[in-house]
Amino acid sequence: MALSANLNVMMKAARKAGRALAKDFREVENLQVSMKGAGDFVSRADIQAEQIIKSELMNARPTYGWLAEEGGEEPGTDPTRRWIVDPLDGTTNYLHGLAHWAVSIALEHKGQVVAGVVYDASKDELFFAEKGEGAWMNESRLRVSGRDKLIESIFATGLPFGGRSDLPHTLQDLARLLPATAGVRRFGAASLDLAYVAAGRYDGFWERRLQPWDMAAGLLIAKEAGALVEPMTEGREILDEGAVICANNAIFGKFAKIIRNQ
Structure with missing residues (x-):
């Protein structure tokens, strides 16, 4: 499929953050962990991943707004567009050494999500979609199951x-x-x-x-x-x-x- 410039930026950011997370995941027992709430932890790796993503996305699109799990919300000078980011979805899995976590990046335009990337770095599976263009995982087109029972x-x-x-x-x-x-x-x-x-x-x-x-x-x-x-x-x-x-x-x-x- 032909990828838009925005989707290319999102995929690059997700892969870069995913590589950093994967590196720390191999040394998960050494991560410095702080409490964020009951049953919900935030790690040094999580914060670093958000910084990587924010740098990549905001350097490419400095006028867009920002909403992320760790960094909160920041309005952009373009009020119609906003990045929505979870730098590490599955933090508890990550901290327990379970290889099921992902980087999630979405682009919202006028209240509608128009592009999305979910990157499972531990399995190198990059799921992505743009509105009206179908969904993909790496090079494969995605389709929901056909089960009817x-x-x-x-x-x-x-x-x-x-x-x-x-x-x-x-x-x-x-x-x-x-x-x-x-x-x-x-x-x-x-x-x-x-x-x-x-x-x-x-x-x-x-x-x-x-x-x-x-x-x-x-x-x-x-x-x-x-x-x-x-x-x-x-x-x-x-x-x-x-x-x-x-x-x-x-x-x-x-x-x-x-x-x-x-």
Whole structure:
């Protein structure tokens, strides 16, 4: 596919940050870790990765706004465009030596995500998409799975940790969903969960209490691969609500009814 200048910048930034993260990942036991909150850690590697990404993106597009997990929000002189960045999605996995984490970069234009990159550096899998141009992983075009039976489908979600208030809702979801499906996976990185739906590895995904940087890039990649994506509460905006339901077209209706308890 022909890549836009913006997407090329995003891919370069993701790869550069991913290489730095991979280098530190090999010495994970030596990372200097500080507490950011219950069950949620931030590492030196995380902060360094965000600095790398910000330098690459803002040098290329200095007028764009910025929203990132560690650095917060900064308005740009161009009010219509904003980078949305998670430099290390799956921090807890990373700090425990589990090779399932990613760099996530999205570009928002006039409130709509128009480009997204999710880079799994440990496996060298680069997922990317632009609005209206399809979704890709490295050189391969992505397409959601063709499964049309819930009992043959597997789903992904995040399990609340550290006493979060949404734990009862998730346990109720699982009680309704597990008997009707082939299983649920919890791998701990929402951006990769959405990319895996795009690749047909999962048939669907849902989660509550996500931040825009957790899902902005992954949502576009999933949509461009043919997934249906809706907010948990019908009529809301996904990035505002922070809760999403995503699946292939064939099973979305049944899946959404279970999650919404309709």
